[in-house]
Amino acid sequence: MESKDEGMVVLQESGNKNREWVSENQTKPNLVVEGIGIKIELEQYPTGAHIASRMLYTAENSFEDISGKVVADFGCGCGTLGLAATLLDADFVFDSHVIGVDMDEDSLEIATINADDLEAEMELIQCQINNLKWRGQIVDTVVMNPPFGTRNKGADMEFLSVALKVASQAVYSLHKTTTREHIKRAALRDYNAASAEVICELRYDLPKLYKFHKKKDVDIAVDLWRLAVMSFCAELLVLLHIFRVRKSLKFSSKCN
């Protein structure tokens, strides 16, 4: 088991757990997330307002990845994360330009209603993430709460791989804590991320939504990741480094 990353914030200490949830329920804005035909094949689970605001606030305050940027929300559903990104603007000078992508028409319709209610501007595209093809890296930052890949195996990794291709700066994503090692390895080794860090550990309050849910509510441990995208310069430096190491290895083998 990997030791906890330095600087990781555990947002919910066990002592005030109950209080935390009470406060979340109170601060939930009137976004429509319930009462629609939720689709299990798409692993649709609403993103809590608390998690959304923490995610976007950290992205902006610690890393300046939101305001004045082009932000994509992958699997945007009802638009919670993307809309949270546009709402951050109230505190900052610059608008961010948010593009939500989802394959589900009903979700996109609700996202439109939510955006109108909040008087927020959010672009929407109906598309399956694994079929997405965007020219270049116009998007700076991708924020997403992907399917956990529990029912649809590998869906989480598909989202991650596409996100790291289209973003020029960073990807923020939520994944089950149990998949931490796997995410880190895949991101760095297979998807070319420059760095992969868990920036905080959260409790995902999953209400009983589907018939197969046995318990009333479940808390799932979830990691909020920040994956930095390898810039062209960084990539060159890495290649140069490998080249040098190889050269010195050849040199030393000759000496021997």
Add this chain to the structure above:
Amino acid sequence: MRLLTHNMLSSNIKGVTNGFPLRIEPETITQKPVDFNPDFLKNMFSKIDWKALSQASKIMGYAELPEDVPDQTVLESDEFLKKFHHALLEIHLEEGVLVCPETGRKFPVNKGIPNMLLHEDEV
């Protein structure tokens, strides 16, 4: 759909090698004001495919952008930046279709949302 979004959308039908830019066939066009941010535009300038933007903008009824890629020095001109800003962020395709340049397949745009879902035999 803004032209910023159009500038990155590509047709991803199986076998298509050049799915960009999608040809716009507009039905309804709207305009929504956006705050002017010169730094954002200067940053976007290098990322944008200029020809695709100027052509799309023309089809959408705004022919103020130069057809060929302008020199970097234009970024000093507020007048230019304002035109760029308008074309990139304020013009919306509300209803219409996007056409794949290679196959002619039409992707509908309804209520400003392009439907890029592929059929089973296109994946």
